[in-house]
Amino acid sequence: MSSISYGLLVALAIALVFAAFTDVRRRQIDNWLNAAIALVAPLFWWASGLDLWPGVGWQLIFCAIVSAILIGIAYIGYRINVLILGGGDIKLLAALSLWFTPLSYIQMLLVMSLFGGALAVAFVLRRVILKPKTPGRLPYGVAIAFGSLWVLATHYLPGAATAVQAA
Numbered sequence: 001m002s003s004i005s006y007g008l009l010v011a012l013a014i015a016l017v018f019a020a021f022t023d024v025r026r027r028q029i030d031n032w033l034n035a036a037i038a039l040v041a042p043l044f045w046w047a048s049g050l051d052l053w054p055g056v057g058w059q060l061i062f063c064a065i066v067s068a069i070l071i072g073i074a075y076i077g078y079r080i081n082v083l084i085l086g087g088g089d090i091k092l093l094a095a096l097s098l099w100f101t102p103l104s105y106i107q108m109l110l111v112m113s114l115f116g117g118a119l120a121v122a123f124v125l126r127r128v129i130l131k132p133k134t135p136g137r138l139p140y141g142v143a144i145a146f147g148s149l150w151v152l153a154t155h156y157l158p159g160a161a162t163a164v165q166a167a
Contacts, residue, residue: 001048001156002047002048002049004043004047005044005047005048006156006158008040008043008044008047009044009152009156011040012037012040012044012099012148012152013149013152015033015036015037016144016145016148016149017145017149018033019033019034019088019092019141019144019145020139020141020142020144020145020146022141023088023089023139023140023141023142024139024141024142027086027137027139028086028088029086029088029089029091029092029141030088031088031091033092034088034091034092034094034095035095037092037095037096037098037099038094038095038098041059041095041098041099042056042098044099045059059098060098062097062102062105063094063097063098066093066094066097066105067094067097070085070090070093070094071090073085073090074087074090083137085140086137086140088141089140089141089144092141092144093144096108096144096148100148100151104151104155105151107150107151107154107155108147108148108150108151109147110147111146111147111150111151112143112144112146112147112148113143113147115142115143115146115147116138116140116143119138119139119140119142119143120138123136123138
């Protein structure tokens with residue numbers, strides 16, 4: 001992997017931390033941030049030497065499938081009047097599908113789900129113990145960022161592949 005690829009991965013990590021921070025502060029992940037994450041992915045493909053076909057083609061197909069599933073989840077939530085994922089969460093997950101292979105993406109979803117479950121328990125305990133007067137929403141962008149950073153650390157850092165194989 002080239003130094004440009006690593007620089008882009010560092011930029012992605014910074015963007016993920018920023019997304020988590022804004023989700024905690026405002027319960028919102030900005031569209032410009034999600035768009036930037038999605039629009040920089042082709043630079044990462046180029047810097048990583050991904051072939052136009054099948055590499056880029058399959059990555060775009062994977063993103064289309066992930067986006068369709070996420071839109072379906074959002075629609076179901078809208079129909080039953082339950083906010084399952086916010087719009088910023090859905091856009092961030094779709095943008096991340098441009099960066100990760102399908103297997104890495106599934107690993108990200110698993111780590112995100114485990115961390116999100118722990119975050120939800122802490123969120124409920126906080127509401128029960130502190131009894132805040134305003135209703136709260138779980139900042140799930142934190143779990144998305146955590147899962148994504150986990151994948152970056154275990155798959156893309158130098159030496160990560162040998163560390164994962166040794167485990």
